[in-house]
Amino acid sequence: MxxxxxxxxxxxxxxxxxxxxxxxxxxxxxxxxxxxxxxxxxxxxxxxxxxxxxxxxxxxxxxxxxxxxxxxxxxxxxxxxxxxxxxxxxxxGMPDGSFVQNVTLLRSVPHPEASFHVGSRVIPLSHPADYYMVTRREQALVEADAELVFVGYGVVAPEYGWDDYKDVDVRGKVLVMLVNDPAIPDPGDATKLDTSMFKGSAMTYYGRWTYKYEIASAKGAAGAIIIHETGPAGYPFAALSSLARENLDIKSPDGNKSRTGFEAWITQPKAEELLSAAGQDFAALKAAALRKDFKPVALGARARVRLASDLSTVQSRNVVAMLxxxxxxxxxxxxxxxxxxxxxxxxxxxxxxxxxxxxxxxxxxxxxxxxxxxxxxxxxxxxxxxxxxxxxxxxxxxxxxxxxxxxxxxxxxxxxxxxxxxxxxxxxxxxxxxxxxxxxxxxxxxxxxxxxxxxxxxxxxxxxxxxxxxxxxxxxxxxxxxxxxxxxxxxxxxxxxxxxxxxxxxDEYTSKDYHQVSDEVKPDWDLxxxxxxxxxxxxxxxxxxxxxxxxxxxxxxxxxxxxxxxxxxxxx
Ligand SMILES: [Zn+2]
Missing domain, CATH: 3.40.630.10 (Zn peptidases)
Structure with a gap:
């Protein structure tokens, strides 16, 4: 006291x-x-x-x-x-006076199989070493055999006059996109980023993976694949490993049908292998994607996907109190x-x-x-x-x-x-x-x-x-x-x-304890x-x-x- x-x-x-x-x-x-x-x-x-x-x-x-x-x-x-x-x-705090808001969640455990095809060449993909893939739909089997289209950062941002999709119809296609938002160099000083575009080096919502999959859903894509790069992502590929174990999402009345068929991440080396097989160059595509006049690039390649998921419904709760x-x-x-x-x-x-x-x-x-x-x-x-x-x-x-x-x-x-x-x-x-x-x-x-x-x-x-x-x-x-x-x-x-x-x-907390079993009450805490x-x-x-x-x-x-x-x- x-x-x-x-x-x-x-x-x-x-x-x-x-x-x-x-x-x-x-x-x-x-x-x-x-x-x-x-x-x-x-x-x-x-x-x-x-x-x-x-x-x-x-x-x-x-x-x-x-x-x-x-x-x-x-x-x-x-x-x-x-x-x-x-x-x-x-x-x-609930209308009936209770403290509990029930939250019904859809649980899925993914078992994906996928490969890329360029002409007769097959690029096999191994899960989870090369990619992670989940569906947010209440659908035990999602299959796709669809054209791959590179859509740059996959961003539509009217306030910056930016549209990576232009008028291209990507319905039924599998989209390949870059992580984070466009890192546009300052026209006056190439060592800096243009702060008038996407808040310079700060990440905007357009850089978040949640946004990228949302826009892919809105565009009617069959699936979306984000190319993981450690720097711009802010974390290593392995930090996504929980995606391979278990995923939860809100269960909507329509079984989340409006979501794109699958959401995936791929390692940069695998993406580079695909792009070079398709006669493209990763660095050149990245440079093109930093321009306002960027247009989606059809890769002349296909993705074959068979994503089986073990689905179940689980109940969780928000606790709501009121004064x-x-x-x-x-x-x-x-x-x-x-x-x-x-x-x-x-x-x-x-x-x-x-x-x-x-x-x-x-x-x-x-x-x-x-x-x-x-x-x-x-x-x-x-x-x-x-x-x-x-x-x-x-x-x-x-x-x-x-x-x-x-x-x-x-x-x-x-x-x-x-x-x-x-x-x-x-x-x-x-x-x-x-x-x-x-x-x-x-x-x-x-x-x-x-x-x-x-x-x-x-x-x-x-x-x-x-x-x-x-x-x-x-x-x-x-x-x-x-x-x-x-x-x-x-x-x-x-x-x-x-x-x-x-x-x-x-830095110490981020590297040692963040999302680790060691995030425990420590004797040196000073509150x-x-x-x-x-x-x-x-x-x-x-x-x-x-x-x-x-x-x-x-x-x-x-x-x-x-x-x-x-x-x-x-x-x-
Ligand atoms: Zn937290």
């Missing part, structure tokens, strides 16, 4: 004092209307390092077996979360906190440790969300609007729980002001900043900056934008549906440490910074839940049009 009070952010006292005098506009302005954060003291006091650690340790315990969806570990996880929310006095707002007029409007509860389960083929505990990813973010819920519950006067907390399933399988929640929300998204997502806390001590993934996208950044400023803290951009983190956690599914979303990460300036400390620790970040995220939600003005996407952001159309349909 002593520790808790000593580390209360200066914001608690200083903001209150300043705002109480004559500087109201400097303390949050119109955006955050009555931003009297002194009211938050009971909430801040309820958020402690001990609590975050305690929940993390429970969720990351071996007995939960790595929290894979649709396993006994899920049952234990869901029960724990529901118990915790109930103990805080929260109510179920009803105190203002009867605005109680049916919401701020939604989210964190994925799932992780990668257990791999029985491993010798030694088989359990992917996912302590940081994302037992810790789930623990952080529980702490925020406890903080809100401790407030004598609740925020005007309702606060919803959703622990999401199957993030590790492609943001599935979030996609399900955001497309079948228990409350209309036109009534949701913001999503605040948590995926991993800062376990290395206090920072003078917080990193915003997707910095500058929405006015939520400004609210966070206002919250941090009195304590002398600041916000900054993601230092690895080329890795496309904005598209790699659950807030993205909210953003896609137009909801302004905030997703932060540990700051990069650690107090009392040298300037390389943050990057060094991040003092996590406590401050957690309080700040609570304050952001609190301000938004009380403010007169709704958060919005900033002009030029790819999600703004969607939000505008959702809000235009809003009923009072």
């Amino acid at each position: 002593t520790n808790t009070l000593r580390s209360l952010p200066a914001a608690v006292t200083r903001t209150g004092a300043l705002c109480a005098v004559a500087l109201l506009s400097a303390c949050g302005g119109e955006r955050a209307a009555p931003a009297d954060d002194t009211a938050l003291e009971p909430a801040y006091a309820a958020i402690t390092a001990e609590d975050i650690m305690r929940h993390t340790a429970v969720l990351a315990h071996d007995s939960l077996e790595g929290r894979a969806p649709a396993t006994p570990g899920e049952d234990k996880t869901v029960r724990y979360l529901e118990e915790q929310f109930k103990a805080m006095g929260l109510v179920g 009803p707002g105190s203002d009867a007029q605005r109680r049916n409007e919401y701020v939604i906190y989210s964190a994925h509860w799932d992780h990668m389960g257990r791999d029985t083929t491993l010798s030694g440790d088989q359990i992917f505990n996912g302590a940081l990813d994302n037992a810790s973010g789930t623990a952080q969300m529980l702490s925020i819920a406890k903080g809100f519950a401790a407030l004598p006067t609740k925020p005007a609007r309702s606060i919803m907390f959703v622990a999401l399933t199957a993030e590790e399988k492609g943001l599935l729980g979030a996609r399900y929640f955001a497309t079948q929300p228990p409350v209309p998204l036109s009534k949701v002001l913001a999503n605040i997502n948590m995926d991993g806390v800062n376990q290395w001590g206090r920072t003078s900043d917080m990193v915003v993934i997707g910095f500058g996208n929405s006015t939520l950044d400004d609210v966070l900056a206002d919250v941090l400023r009195p304590a002398g803290r600041s916000i900054g951009p993601d230092e690895e934008p080329e890795k496309g983190y904005f598209y790699r956690s659950d807030h993205f599914e909210f953003a896609k549906q137009g909801v302004p979303a905030l997703y932060t990460e540990a700051g990069s300036h650690f107090i009392g440490k040298d300037s390389t400390f943050g990057q060094q620790k991040r 003092s910074g996590a406590v401050e970040d957690t309080r700040a995220l609570l304050a952001v939600g609190y301000r938004v839940a009380n403010a007169d003005t709704w958060p919005s996407w900033k002009p030029g952001t790819e999600f703004k049009a969607k939000r505008d159309s959702v809000l235009a349909k809003r009923t009072p």
Whole structure:
């Protein structure tokens, strides 16, 4: 308790004092209307390092077996979360008052056979050494014998005047495409990328494999093959190995018939073998694909595919809790906190440790969300609007729980002001900043900056934008549906440490523990910074839940049009 009070952010006292005098506009302005954060003291006091650690340790315990969806570990996880929310006095967030949103998933285990054919020449493909292949359809056998067409990056981006497909009809064809988005050199300085195109070196959604398969589906392709290159992908081919074991997807009423027949990845050497057999050159095709006037290239070759899949239906769950707002007029409007509860389960083929505990990813973010819920519950006067907390399933399988929640929300998204997502806390001590993934996208950044400023803290951009983190956690599914979303990460300036400390620790985690069985609670964790970040995220939600003005996407952001159309349909 002593520790808790000593580390209360200066914001608690200083903001209150300043705002109480004559500087109201400097303390949050119109955006955050009555931003009297002194009211938050009971909430801040309820958020402690001990609590975050305690929940993390429970969720990351071996007995939960790595929290894979649709396993006994899920049952234990869901029960724990529901118990915790109930103990805080929260109510179920589903329309029937329950805490559980059922998410029906399609599970498939692929057994593909495939080969390329150029004239009489056959290029055999060995699975999974040369390629990975899955179908998202509820179809036990997908077969294709179709022409191969190289479509560059496979991108249609009207805002950049870019269309890799031009008018070419690719229905029934098998598309071959490059990973990431077009890396177009700056016309004035060839050592740099053109920042006016596809955000320069930062990855846009057009660079994500999910986008590439979506557009292939929309174009009616028989299948799509992405050529893996380690640099632009950001990870080695082997990092995709779970595709060969088991895949989950949301089960749609039409059996996912609208999806392309198969989604595949191929190694660069195999792709080069195909292209050279077809009289093409990989480097030359890549260069051509960087030009706006690029047109699809028919390879004069065929792909033969026989993809058998073992299919089954499994049930998983999102856990949804709610703290009803105190203002009867605005109680049916919401701020939604989210964190994925799932992780990668257990791999029985491993010798030694088989359990992917996912302590940081994302037992810790789930623990952080529980702490925020406890903080809100401790407030004598609740925020005007309702606060919803959703622990999401199957993030590790492609943001599935979030996609399900955001497309079948228990409350209309036109009534949701913001999503605040948590995926991993800062376990290395206090920072003078917080990193915003997707910095500058929405006015939520400004609210966070206002919250941090009195304590002398600041916000900054993601230092690895080329890795496309904005598209790699659950807030993205909210953003896609137009909801302004905030997703932060540990700051990069650690107090009392040298300037390389943050990057060094991040690299260490990525190379040693990320998605490994060693992501466990470590004795050297220092959650003092996590406590401050957690309080700040609570304050952001609190301000938004009380403010007169709704958060919005900033002009030029790819999600703004969607939000505008959702809000235009809003009923009072
Ligand atoms: Zn995660």
